[in-house]
Amino acid sequence: MNESPGGVDLLGVLAYAELSAFTRMTEDAALLAPSLADRTALSELAVAEYEHFRLLCERLTELGADPEGAMLPFAEALDAWHTQTKPADWLQALVKAYVGVGIALDFYREAARRLEPSIAKLVDEVLADGGRAGFVVERVRAALASDPAASGRLALWARRLVGEALSQAQRIAAARPELARMLEESVADDQADISRLFATLTEEHGKRMSALGI
Amino acid sequence: MNESPGGVDLLGVLAYAELSAFTRMTEDAALLAPSLADRTALSELAVAEYEHFRLLCERLTELGADPEGAMLPFAEALDAWHTQTKPADWLQALVKAYVGVGIALDFYREAARRLEPSIAKLVDEVLADGGRAGFVVERVRAALASDPAASGRLALWARRLVGEALSQAQRIAAARPELARMLEESVADDQADISRLFATLTEEHGKRMSALGI
Numbered sequence: 055m056n057e058s059p060g061g062v063d064l065l066g067v068l069a070y071a072e073l074s075a076f077t078r079m080t081e082d083a084a085l086l087a088p089s090l091a092d093r094t095a096l097s098e099l100a101v102a103e104y105e106h107f108r109l110l111c112e113r114l115t116e117l118g119a120d121p122e123g124a125m126l127p128f129a130e131a132l133d134a135w136h137t138q139t140k141p142a143d144w145l146q147a148l149v150k151a152y153v154g155v156g157i158a159l160d161f162y163r164e165a166a167r168r169l170e171p172s173i174a175k176l177v178d179e180v181l182a183d184g185g186r187a188g189f190v191v192e193r194v195r196a197a198l199a200s201d202p203a204a205s206g207r208l209a210l211w212a213r214r215l216v217g218e219a220l221s222q223a224q225r226i227a228a229a230r231p232e233l234a235r236m237l238e239e240s241v242a243d244d245q246a247d248i249s250r251l252f253a254t255l256t257e258e259h260g261k262r263m264s265a266l267g268i
Numbered sequence: 269m270n271e272s273p274g275g276v277d278l279l280g281v282l283a284y285a286e287l288s289a290f291t292r293m294t295e296d297a298a299l300l301a302p303s304l305a306d307r308t309a310l311s312e313l314a315v316a317e318y319e320h321f322r323l324l325c326e327r328l329t330e331l332g333a334d335p336e337g338a339m340l341p342f343a344e345a346l347d348a349w350h351t352q353t354k355p356a357d358w359l360q361a362l363v364k365a366y367v368g369v370g371i372a373l374d375f376y377r378e379a380a381r382r383l384e385p386s387i388a389k390l391v392d393e394v395l396a397d398g399g400r401a402g403f404v405v406e407r408v409r410a411a412l413a414s415d416p417a418a419s420g421r422l423a424l425w426a427r428r429l430v431g432e433a434l435s436q437a438q439r440i441a442a443a444r445p446e447l448a449r450m451l452e453e454s455v456a457d458d459q460a461d462i463s464r465l466f467a468t469l470t471e472e473h474g475k476r477m478s479a480l481g482i
Contacts, residue, residue, distance in 0.1 A: 070304075076311070077298040084291040090336040090343070094325070097290070101318050104311065111308070122304040129304070 060236035061173060065114050066124030067226065067233075068162045068177065070132055072107035073125070075155055076100045078136050082147040092144070095189050099151055106180040113176055127230060131222045138218045145197055145204060146211050152190040153262050154215035160258045161223070164251050165237060194266045209268045216259065274450035275387060279328050280338030281346075281440065281447075282376045282391065286321035287339070288346050289369050290314050296361040306358070309403050313365055320394040327390055341444060345436045352432045359411055359418060360425050366404040367476050368429035374472045375437070378465050379451060408480045423482045430473065 079100035087093035111121040139154060141147035159181045166177035198205050227234040293314035301307035325335040353368060355361035373395045380391035412419050441448040 073304075073308070073311070077294055080291055080294045080314075081298075084295075090287075090339055094287070094335075097287070097318065100294075101315055104315050121308075125304055 060232045062114065062117065062119045062124050063127070063230050063233040064162070064165060065110055065117075065119075065173065066121075066126075067128040067132075067230075068180070069107055069110040069114065069121060070125040070128045071158055071162070072103045072110060072180070074129075074132050074136055075151075076104040076107060079103065079147075079151055082141055082150070086141060086144045086147045088144055092193070095193075096147065096151065099189070103155075109176065109180055113173070128226060131225045131229070134225075135218055135222045139215050145194060145208060148190045148194050149208055149212055149266065149268075150215060152194075152266065153212045153259070154219065156262050157216055157255060157259050158219055160255050164254055168237065168251075191265050194268075198267050205268055208266070209263070212263060212268060274446045276328065276331065276333045276338050277341070277444055277447040278376070278379060279324055279331075279333075279387065280335075280340075281342040282394070283321055283324040283328065283335060284339040284342045284346050285372055285376070286317045286324060286394070288343075288350055289365075290318040290321060292350050293317065293361075293365055296355055296364070300355060300358045300361045302358055306407070309407075310361065310365065313403070317369075323390065323394055327387070342440060345439050345443070348439075349432055349436045353429050359408060359422060362404045362408050363422050363426055363480065363482075364429055366408075366480065367426045367473070368433065370476050371430055371469060371473050372433055374469050378468055382451065382465075405479050408482075412481050419482055422480070423477070426477060426482060 077100075079096055083093045083096035083100065087096060114121045114124050139150060141150050163174075163177055163181050166174045194208070198208075227237075291314075293310055297307045297310035297314060301310060328335045328338050353364060355364050377388075377391055377395050380388045408422070412422075441451075
């Protein structure tokens with residue numbers, strides 16, 4: 055794995071993404087959930103992220119990498135994303151858990167598929183949607199049914215989540231040239247691939263937005 | 269279980285104690301841990317609390333009780349305890365995770381043994397120390413070895429944790445007469461029992477303080 059610092063980077067950024075999602079969802083659940091049942095439901099998603107984090111750390115250790123060292127270069131950019139996208143209410147927290155985390159995880163899945171076929175299976179496993187859809191979709195749709203005007207505000211919020219994510223992704227690409235180079239090289243083999251990557255991300259994002267009724 | 273509202277109360281207060289310990293430890297880990305390895309270690313303890321919370325909710329549901337309804341009467345007192353005992357630094361967070369949570373959980377164990385033999389086994393299982401000792405003891409002892417003067421400040425902090433816990437326990441006893449009455453009645457059968465209860469709590473607390481070297 056010493057020959058593949060980009061691979062360690064990929065697992066590192068994903069591990070820190072899971073750890074910080076766990077922390078922020080737990081916090082959002084405690085601060086914003088309108089009931090203890092809702093708080094429990096979002097905490098369940100948070101703990102699922104933590105279980106993914108554990109798997110990624112185990113894999114990093116197996117590869118001879120130090121999980122802390124692998125995560126550290128990405129902590130600032132990911133923390134900045136969370137600071138820029140602090141939900142103001144429960145619906146924003148739900149949309150963030152579903153749409154914001156969803157697009158980030160789609161990116162990691164696609165990147166892993168292109169960069170490191172050997173870890174693609176683990177990443178697929180980690181990123182499998184553990185029933186996130188059901189709970190969030192149901193809550194958001196119910197809220198929009200009783201307050202249709204909220205849809206426009208949530209659409210704006212979802213765009214902000216994606217915009218801030220792209221801005222942090224650029225920052226990471228600039229700071230981690232190995233990771234960026236690996237992605238560029240894998241894409242250079244097939245010029246159409248970068249378009250396909252963005253097409254996939256956009257398509258999956260669109261599906262999530264429709265599912266929410268936004 | 270309808271004949272035993274004290275039993276549902278006991279599971280409810282314990283469930284909310286686990287849920288709030290999960291939330292606060294996750295928050296302390298993110299805000300105060302000096303390294304990502306430390307943050308991970310405290311987050312592991314937080315997630316272990318969450319797993320206990322899950323078991324308790326399942327048991328409440330089996331008993332025909334609504335977990336949310338069972339927890340709600342205790343949320344304010346337990347949240348107040350956390351607000352009164354917000355750690356100012358990493359060592360305070362560790363001592364709180366070990367000493368503060370420890371004494372509360374000892375109390376629940378002893379109460380369950382006296383009140384509801386049928387749930388005592390579950391409570392024992394939930395409260396089994398999942399390696400909490402090892403990590404916290406090691407970190408606190410190492411910190412005190414390099415800064416012996418911190419010991420006095422941490423001893424004061426531990427007393428505050430216990431004092432605030434007693435004050436919230438009195439508040440709960442006043443608000444939940446069934447729970448208080450069940451404890452009193454079980455103790456009335458054996459006048460020496462209340463002394464033994466406090467002796468056990470004090471002894472276990474003393475053991476934890478010695479383990480930490482405070």
